[in-house]
Structure formats: C-alpha cells, structure tokens
Amino acid sequence: MKVKEIVLGPHVLGSGLEKALEITPYEVILEIKDSKIKGRGGAGFPTGLKWQFAANEAEPTKFVICNADEGEPGTFKDRILLTDHPYKVLEGMVIAGYAIGAKQGFIYLRGEYNYLRKHIQNHIDSMKEKGFLGEKIMGKDFSFNIEIRMGAGAYVCGEEFALIESMNGYRGEPHNKPPFPTQQGYLRKPTIVNNVETFCKVNFIISKGANWIREYGTELSTGTKLFSVSGDVKNPGLYEFELGITVNQLLKEVGAEDAKAVQVGGASGINVARKDFNKTISYETLPPGGSIIVFGPNRDMLPALKNFMEFFVEESCGQCTPCREGNYRLLEGIEMLEKGECSVRYLKELITLSEVMKDSSKCGLGQSSPNCFLTIIENFRDEILYR
C-alpha cells in the first residue's frame, strides 16, 4: 500500500474553486457524488448525497458548517490541517457554499483550539483580499463569507445535531432525527455539516476529477485518509494512507510492528489485537475514524480501557438513559475488574448492557462508547479477569 499525499500534498489556492465556478452547482454535486467519498469525521456519510439533500431544499437561506470540534481521543488531524493547510479548508467550504446555494459558512472551532482562531481569521481575511471570499467571488455572481464560532469544551458537540444546537445557543444535546440538519440546521435552515478533512478533499475532487480520486482506496472507500497516530510508536504524527491499508502495513509505516493492540478510530473505535492485524481499514471493514492509538507489547490494557470509559462518563451529555447510566455502569465494572472482584456472570451482564447501549442510545456517543469495552474485553479477557 502506497503512502499518498493528496490532502497533505500541494494545492494552488483557487484552483478547485475556479473549476467549480465554471460548472453549475448541480454539476459540482454530481462530481462529489461520483467520487463516492464519505465524510472524514467518523460517521462516514456520503458527502455528495448530503450536499444534494441540502441543495434540494426549497428554503433559499442555507448554511455551510465546518466541524472543527475535533475531540476524539487520539485525533489531531484537524489541528494540523487548520494550522498548515487553512486555505484548503476554506476553499472547500466556498465550493460547498456554491454547490448547495449558501452565502454563509461557519467554522465551529473547539474551545481547546482557541489559539488557532487568529491564524484562521488571518487566512479568511487574506482570501477576501484575493477575491476568493466575500462578494462576487472570482468575478462571478456568487457571494460567500466565513465566520469562526467557538465551542466551549464539549466532546459531544462534534456530533452534528449537538453542534447545531450549540450554534443555535442551546445546550449541545443531540436530538432525534428527522429533521436532519440538511432540512433544519442552523437557525432551522438547511445546513450541511462536514469535517475539516472532507472540505480539504473537495478541492482535489473538483480540480482533478472524481475519477482520479477513485483510483485510490477501495471500491466502497475511495481516496486517501488522514490518520493521527499516537501511543507506543516510534514516529507518532499525521499520516496519509490509502483506505484499504491493513493494520500491519500501517504499523510498519509508523514504526510500531511490535504492537500488542491498536485502537482504530479512537476511544469510540475498535480495539484490534495482533491476531487481526491483517484486517484492512476502510468504511466497510474497520471504520477509519482517523485516530490510531498504538499499545506496545508491555502495555496493560485495563488502565487503557478505564481511561476510555472515564472519558465517556464525563462527556456523555446525560440526556438519554442508556448512555448516561450505561457508561457509568461500565466504568464501575472496570473498577471491579481492577480489584479482581468482577464475576464472570456480571461481566456477561455488562456485555449485554453494552449491546443495549449500542441499540438504544440517541446519538453516536452512546452508540459507540461501548465498543472499546466490548473489544478490549474480548481481546484481553485472560489478562483482565480476576487479576
């Protein structure tokens, strides 16, 4: 598997936008759909389809939101994109605005990244000066502006419904769907929420064509993906790989061939043990949330699991019972395991509880938080029980 630099590679500011403005908004959406790319945030919703839903809404006021509320443990790709590649993010947002018929975009930036705010604002200002933002962009009858909105330290606001609630001035609590944000989002108007990396990718799809992107990755998971690699690894940092890479290949690239396990997709992702290192990372196999946390050969997995569960107990918004109570019970179970006081029977009950949480939680947080519990227990049962 080749290491590819697409999103991280060179890009001439305006090259994507120029091409987009030469074709109709509908054709832009078709190109994105044709690329088959899926959202780079974690949920993996097809980007083109999302744009089409918003574009099809009759309401004339629409919004584009860039989800920069990166909070998944082990993820830092958006920080690096916003630091080193801000133009790619901004230009992708302008293209999205043109495609769905929006005049206003927002970057919802997590409070923890407040130090990036000025840097991003400077780039917004300079794009305005260059005529890529503001009124009559590149001389065309199309106007678009971007404003930064700050979060204030809430992981769940990375969930798009919660993010929109937060932007509307409420507690960042997810709600039942429908309506979807593409129907009623910011100010109850049609809104698309896309990840920072997705917007970066859009430039290349438009400037180089959907066919070109489809040459990378697998049939169902097209393109490359950024991976934030941390933990027990020689060379931690940001990597870009084709989707479909095996865990083994990835570990070789980052210098962690002796790993005991890898957490693919962060705390809410899947724990993969050595026996499964030949599995591929893609939307149809191991979902590529983007966070890769490596556990070295001597790493004790129970404290790692405890760290994950403590995170979810704190970050659950507390609105729905399976998530609020479930995460708490799983953490309690982990504390019993620590003391060697958790019976096999009770552990089985906790596994059932995990399944209930996955089925009945309102949003992605509670639906995915039991993943680490289920997979770490499954992989390291012998190491963990009655210690």
Place this chain on the structure above:
Amino acid sequence: MEHRGQVIRENISKIISKHGIGREYLLPVLNEADALYGYINENVLVEISEQMDIPIGEIHGVMSFYSFLNSEKQGKYVIRLCKTISCDMANKNRIEKVLEKELEIKFGQTTDDGKFSLLHTNCIGMCDQGPAMLVNDKVYAKLTPEKVFEIIENYRGGKL
C-alpha cells in the same frame, strides 16, 4: 455597588452589540464574558439574561453544559492538563506531580494569590506530542518535569 453594576451593564452591552441579540449569539457572548471576568458570576448572568431576553435558568443550563465556561472565579492562569489516553500513556502522572508540587495546590484548586488554577481536561489534540497542557489559550507539549517548572516560573515572573 451601583457603579459596579453600571460597569457590568456597559461591558455586557458592548459584548452583545458586537455579536448580536439573537439566541444564536448566546455562546459567543458567554465565551467573551467568561474571558473578560475569568468566570460568569450572578451579576453578569442577570445582565446577559435581561439584555438578551433569555431566562436565567436557560442560560445557566447552557453554561453548566460547557466545561470551559466557569461559574466560579478562576486564577489568572488556568492550567488544563490533558488526562486522555495518549498523554496518560506518555506519563502525564509525573506532570501531575510536578504541577501540584510547584503550585502547592491539588487539581481543582486555585492558588491563594489567585494566579493559578489547576484542572484536568480531556483530549486537547496534542496526542503525538504528549504529555500536553493548556495555560489559558497557550498550548505546551512534550512536557517534562523540568519544562513544567520553567513554564510556571515564567508565568510567576510575568515573563509570559
């Protein structure tokens, strides 16, 4: 007292007119009020409620939801040490020790001189360079006990 109330009123009014009066500006207004006062006390809360025409209970509900909005006064420098997995695996416990030792406070406390507050926080996206912490809006990574000592000394001496 009357004068202080007047100052708060004017400050909040300035913040609101900068952003807007609509409900969608509540979080930006709260963020800025928090940055101005270091926390959002009752007087500020009442002022925002009256000027934006949002019930106090509603605002309190929003405030309590976000961990970066403080309802209690914080130190001039708020230290937030990341406690999430990668920083934890990179021995953040040693950084905990040196912070507590140097500041002579425990996590969750503020120094008597009002200079430092010490808190934990969840993942701050510096996982490739842990352990890491924020001091107000500044990020410090690849921390070692000695580095932390120097950082604190610099803040103490007003050099940062």
